[in-house]
Amino acid sequence: MSSAVDTYIERSHDRFLQELKAFLSIPSVSTLPDHKPDVERACGFVAERLRAAGIENVERIPTAGHPLVYGEWLKAPGKPTVLCYGHYDVQPPDPLGEWITPPFEPTLRNGNLYARGAADDKGQMYIHVKAAETLLTTQGRLPVNVKFLIEGEEEVGGRAVDRYVAENPAKLRSDVALVSDTEMFAPGLPTLCIGLRGMVYTELIASGAAQDLHSGIFGGAAPNPLLGLARIISQLISPEYRVQIPGFYDDVAAPSPEEKESWARLPFDEAEFLREKVGSPALVGQQGFGVLERLWARPTLEVHGIVGGFMGEGAKTVIPAKASAKVSMRLVPRQDPQKILAAFQKEVERLTPRGLRVEVKALSTAQPVLLSPSDPFIQAGAQALRETFQRPTVYVRGGGSIPIVARIRESLGIPVVLMGFGLPDDRLHSPNEKFHLPNFFAGIRAVTRFWENLSEG
DSSP, rough: OOOOHHHHHHHHHHHHHHHHHHHHHHHHHBBBBBHHHHHHHHHHHOOOOHHHHTTTTEEEEOOOOOEEEEEEEETTTTTEEEEEEOOOOOOOOOGGGSSSSSSOEEEEEEEEEEEEEEEIIIIHHHHHHHHHHHHHHHHHOSEEEEEEESSSOOGGHHHHHHHHHHHOOTTOOOOOOEOOBBBBBBTTTTEEEEOEEEEHHHHHHHHSSSOOHHHHHHHHTTHHHHHHHHHHHHHHHOOOOOOOOOTTTTTOOOHHHHHHHHHSSSSSOHHHHHIIIIIISSOOOOSSSSSHHHHHHEEEEEEEEESSSSOSSSSEEEEEEEEEEEEEEOOOOOOHHHHHHHHHHHHHHHOOTTEEEEEEEEEEEEEEEEETTTTTTHHHHHHHHHHHHSSSSEEEESSSSOOHHHHHHHHHOOEEEEEOOOOOOOTTTTOEHHHHHHHHHHHHHHHHHHHHHHHHO
């Protein structure tokens, strides 16, 4: 890496930080209609900063939901083209009372920048923008061709960007995609994620009587949707945390012995994980598998919320007419989301108690992804991280889902380098989300080096 790059990043430290704070101050919560103007404002911020960095042909792309931002710099003939993906929308900040400082008033404490979206994904996405600015300012050009595609609906399923990628393969044609929306396994340990679990996210809507009923007058005769949902959910997963849906495990691909051995060498302490990351009396999960394998390579079923009936203070003896539950399944390589969804719907229908009707709504799906660490583009990323952090790069999987990764691989036929700079304690989707600020600046260095490595072949 040239000294000019390092010098520019160091001299721009305060300005980069202030820009990032301004970005994080925009409450671009994509799931809440009241924040639509804020989402539009965040979209405008991204487009403006891309243009200021020197990216050309920047455009705001309308969709049925929130807009996309596209930009490009294509003046490196004969060199690879990198598609940089990120998202500018964020999760709701609730519960607000648990934040030490307000979620949209970015605050620096102990080297960490606290704000909603700091690590997921505004801070990480902004690394790509600043890497482009750094090289264009110091070198007058980029070592590779670069395209940016940044969305505003990742936190609500990413349907618009999924459709756009599927319908625009020529415009987005690239050799590799770069996504910074994952984390390092430990502080200072350069990490590439080579696997992501897929997802089936559903809502169960149970209906019983035509209207809410008095439990004293109708209890014992009228069906109760809340009880019905509880009975269904309790039969979907065993006390040993094995999912009971017929055929659920039929296509699960186990990790190789070599991959499991590499996980065993990672600096992972189960007791510390329980104490510092989870905070419950004990860990749970399917028996016969280690914690990392359960998190990365085993499918799961989780319940995220149950709503129905009277939820206020005091008592109201009502049998609700309707109730709903949010249920998701994380999937692993070779599991087909549509096949799992069909099996889930069939099992819910079988388990539905007499007197109730239960509709299964599919809210979103995502394919599982597994990449090869021997891919030359992933090797170039590993080298860039090793040169930046001065330690060998480790390979991990992620328990979460990034639906666009599978779409890019399917529609564009290119590898995806998941080069994340978050940390395990960044509290994504939780109060007091943070981003370790040194990782922001190290990330800029790593991305510039990654592009240089690709240019050098």
